[in-house]
Amino acid sequence: MQLFGGEWNFPGGRPSSNFDTFPIALLTVFQILTGEDWNEVMYNGIQSQGGIHGGGMVYCSYFIVLVLFGNYTLLNVFLAIAVDNLANAQELTAAEEEADEEEEKRRQEVKDEVAQQFDSHSHVAQVENNKEEQSQLDMREQFPTSFPPAHMRIGAGGAPMVNICPPSPQNNKDPKTGNFNYTDQASNNKSNIDKAKASGKSETEAREDAESDDGSDGSEKEGEGEQTFTGPKPMLPYSSMFIFGPTNPIRRFCHFVVNLRYFDLFIMIVICASSIALAAEDPVDEKSYRNKILNYFDYVFTGVFTVEMILKNIDLGMIIHPGSYFRDLWNVLDATVVVCALTAYAFVDSTSAGKNLNTIKSLRVLRVLRPLKTINRVPKLKAVFDCVVNSLKNVLNIMIVYLLFQFIFAVIAVQLFKGRFFYCTDASKNTKTECQGQYFVYDKNKNIPSVDDRKWNRWDFHYDNVLAAMLTLFTVQTGEGWPAVLKHSMDSTYENRGPSPGYRMEMAIFYVVYFIVFPFFFINIFVALIIITFQEQGENELVDQDLDKNQKQCIDFAINARPLCRYMPKNKQSVKYRIWRIVVSAPFEYFIMVMIALNTIILMMKVCTVILHLYY
Known part of the structure; x- marks a missing residue:
C-alpha cells in the first residue's frame, strides 16, 4: 500500500488486483503467492512507477522477493510438514502393527503353554487310572465275589465313575497339514x-x-532345485484350449519360438518401429502419400503382434488354468489392441455399415497403447510402473477424504452463490426483465458507437448446483483463472440479479480458506505420499540384503570409486612441462574466470536498436 496505493489509475481503468485498500492489498498479495497472473501485477506496478525507462524497474524487486520467499519458500513448508507428518504416521502405524503382532504371538504362546500343561496333566491322570484299573483287576482275580460288575460301580460321591481320556494323536493334527503325508527330520x-x-x-x-x-x-534336493532354475522355462502341464497337450508338436514348436533368446528383442524392435510410425502420420491429410506408406507398415506391425498373440495362446492356453495367457493383465492389454486393430481393418473398406462404421474405425486409435507393451519387457520400466501403481493404491484413502472435503466446500458454495452469477451484457441493467432491447457499445477505435442486443447470461463457472460447484472449485484449486472467479463472487449481490463491484468483499475469506485446505495442504499430501512410496519401494529392495540405504550407497561408492590420475610430463626441462605448469597453476584459473565474467557482461550489454527506437 505504501508503494503502490492509489497509483494504479491507468487509461484503461483500474485493475481488480491493486493496493488501494488493505483488504484488496491482502488479496493481491495472496494472488501473487498462488502464482496466478503475478507477472501481470508486477507489470502494472512497474508501469505505475514510470515504466521501464522511468525508474519503475526498481520496484520489480518487491515482487521478486515476494515470489521467492513467499511462493518458493513459505509454501514449500507445507510440503515439508506433510512429508514429516506422513512419515511419522506411517511409523506409528507400523509400530502399532508390530505391537499387535507381538500381542497375538504372546497370546498364542500362552495358549500353547496351557495346552501343553493340559496334555501333561491328562497323561499323568491316564497313567494313574491305568495303575488303579490294573490293581482292581488284580484284586478281582484274587477276590472275584467281592467286586460288582463294572457298570454297577459308583464313585465316592455316589455318581458313576467316568474315565476322561485325552484325544487320540490323530485328532490333534494340524488341519492344514493333516491331509499330507510327511515325516520330519527328527522322526x-x-x-x-x-x-x-x-x-x-x-x-x-x-x-x-x-x-x-x-x-x-x-x-540331491538342492541339485534338483538348481537344475529346475537353471534349465529352460518348462511348458505348463495343462492342456491348451482343450486341443494341444504338453506333448503336442505344434504346442512344443510355439513354446520353442516364444522362449527364443531374441524373440522379446524382436518384439521390442517392432514396438519401437510401430511407435515411430504412429508419430510420423499426417493428421491433416489422411489420404496423403506418407499415410499410405505408413498404413502398409501398420499392416505388418499388426500381423506381427497377431502372430505373437496366437503363439502365446497356444503355448500358455487361454484362461482356465493358472499361468494362462489371459491371466496376465499385460497380455489382456496386448490382445485388446490387436483385436481392435483387426476389427478396424475388417471394416475399413466396407460402406454398408453407414455412420456406425466410423465408431468401428475409431478403434484404431487404441494403437497408441502399443508403446505400453515395452513396460512389461523392461524390468526397470516395470519397477517404476509398480511404484506408480503402489502410490495410487496408497492415494486412494486420501482421495476419499479429498472428495469428501470437496463435496463439503461445494455445498457451502452453493448456499453462498447459487443464482448470483448472472449478468447482463449492458452493465447498467441488473435484472432479467430490464435486460431487454438494445444498447450502444462504445469502441475506442471507432468514433461512431455500435448497437448491440442486451443478453442475460451466466458466467461459465458458477455455483448453481453441486456438480457445477465442484467443477468451479477444482478450477480454483488448480490456480488457473481463479482471480476472475473471486471477482465474480465478491461482485455478486442477490439471486437472479446482476453484479455490483465489491458488494460482498467478505466472500474472499471462503477462497482463502479453500486455498489453504486444498492447494496448500491436500495437494502437498499427494506429493508427500508419492515421495514416501518411492522411498519405501527402494528400501524394500534392500530387505533381502540386510542393508539400509546409506550402507548400500557407501558400498556402491566404494565399488565405483576410482583413484584420481593426473598427467605430468616426465622431462622437467622440456617446453611441454613448462606449459603444463602454467596450465595447472592457480593464477591461470583465476585469469580464465575473469575472462568468462567479462564475456558474460559483454553479452548482457547487447541490445536491439529497433526496440530502442520504438521506445523513444
Missing part, C-alpha cells in the same frame, strides 16, 4: 538309528549313518 533320524541298532551297530555309528543319509538327501 527319520530316529527310525534310521533304530534300524542301525537292530543291525548290530553302536549308537554313535547309527547316528552318523543317519546324518549322512539325511545330508545325501538334502544335496
Whole structure:
C-alpha cells in the first residue's frame, strides 16, 4: 500500500488486483503467492512507477522477493510438514502393527503353554487310572465275589465313575497339514538309528549313518532345485484350449519360438518401429502419400503382434488354468489392441455399415497403447510402473477424504452463490426483465458507437448446483483463472440479479480458506505420499540384503570409486612441462574466470536498436 496505493489509475481503468485498500492489498498479495497472473501485477506496478525507462524497474524487486520467499519458500513448508507428518504416521502405524503382532504371538504362546500343561496333566491322570484299573483287576482275580460288575460301580460321591481320556494323536493334527503325508527330520533320524541298532551297530555309528543319509538327501534336493532354475522355462502341464497337450508338436514348436533368446528383442524392435510410425502420420491429410506408406507398415506391425498373440495362446492356453495367457493383465492389454486393430481393418473398406462404421474405425486409435507393451519387457520400466501403481493404491484413502472435503466446500458454495452469477451484457441493467432491447457499445477505435442486443447470461463457472460447484472449485484449486472467479463472487449481490463491484468483499475469506485446505495442504499430501512410496519401494529392495540405504550407497561408492590420475610430463626441462605448469597453476584459473565474467557482461550489454527506437 505504501508503494503502490492509489497509483494504479491507468487509461484503461483500474485493475481488480491493486493496493488501494488493505483488504484488496491482502488479496493481491495472496494472488501473487498462488502464482496466478503475478507477472501481470508486477507489470502494472512497474508501469505505475514510470515504466521501464522511468525508474519503475526498481520496484520489480518487491515482487521478486515476494515470489521467492513467499511462493518458493513459505509454501514449500507445507510440503515439508506433510512429508514429516506422513512419515511419522506411517511409523506409528507400523509400530502399532508390530505391537499387535507381538500381542497375538504372546497370546498364542500362552495358549500353547496351557495346552501343553493340559496334555501333561491328562497323561499323568491316564497313567494313574491305568495303575488303579490294573490293581482292581488284580484284586478281582484274587477276590472275584467281592467286586460288582463294572457298570454297577459308583464313585465316592455316589455318581458313576467316568474315565476322561485325552484325544487320540490323530485328532490333534494340524488341519492344514493333516491331509499330507510327511515325516520330519527328527522322526527319520530316529527310525534310521533304530534300524542301525537292530543291525548290530553302536549308537554313535547309527547316528552318523543317519546324518549322512539325511545330508545325501538334502544335496540331491538342492541339485534338483538348481537344475529346475537353471534349465529352460518348462511348458505348463495343462492342456491348451482343450486341443494341444504338453506333448503336442505344434504346442512344443510355439513354446520353442516364444522362449527364443531374441524373440522379446524382436518384439521390442517392432514396438519401437510401430511407435515411430504412429508419430510420423499426417493428421491433416489422411489420404496423403506418407499415410499410405505408413498404413502398409501398420499392416505388418499388426500381423506381427497377431502372430505373437496366437503363439502365446497356444503355448500358455487361454484362461482356465493358472499361468494362462489371459491371466496376465499385460497380455489382456496386448490382445485388446490387436483385436481392435483387426476389427478396424475388417471394416475399413466396407460402406454398408453407414455412420456406425466410423465408431468401428475409431478403434484404431487404441494403437497408441502399443508403446505400453515395452513396460512389461523392461524390468526397470516395470519397477517404476509398480511404484506408480503402489502410490495410487496408497492415494486412494486420501482421495476419499479429498472428495469428501470437496463435496463439503461445494455445498457451502452453493448456499453462498447459487443464482448470483448472472449478468447482463449492458452493465447498467441488473435484472432479467430490464435486460431487454438494445444498447450502444462504445469502441475506442471507432468514433461512431455500435448497437448491440442486451443478453442475460451466466458466467461459465458458477455455483448453481453441486456438480457445477465442484467443477468451479477444482478450477480454483488448480490456480488457473481463479482471480476472475473471486471477482465474480465478491461482485455478486442477490439471486437472479446482476453484479455490483465489491458488494460482498467478505466472500474472499471462503477462497482463502479453500486455498489453504486444498492447494496448500491436500495437494502437498499427494506429493508427500508419492515421495514416501518411492522411498519405501527402494528400501524394500534392500530387505533381502540386510542393508539400509546409506550402507548400500557407501558400498556402491566404494565399488565405483576410482583413484584420481593426473598427467605430468616426465622431462622437467622440456617446453611441454613448462606449459603444463602454467596450465595447472592457480593464477591461470583465476585469469580464465575473469575472462568468462567479462564475456558474460559483454553479452548482457547487447541490445536491439529497433526496440530502442520504438521506445523513444
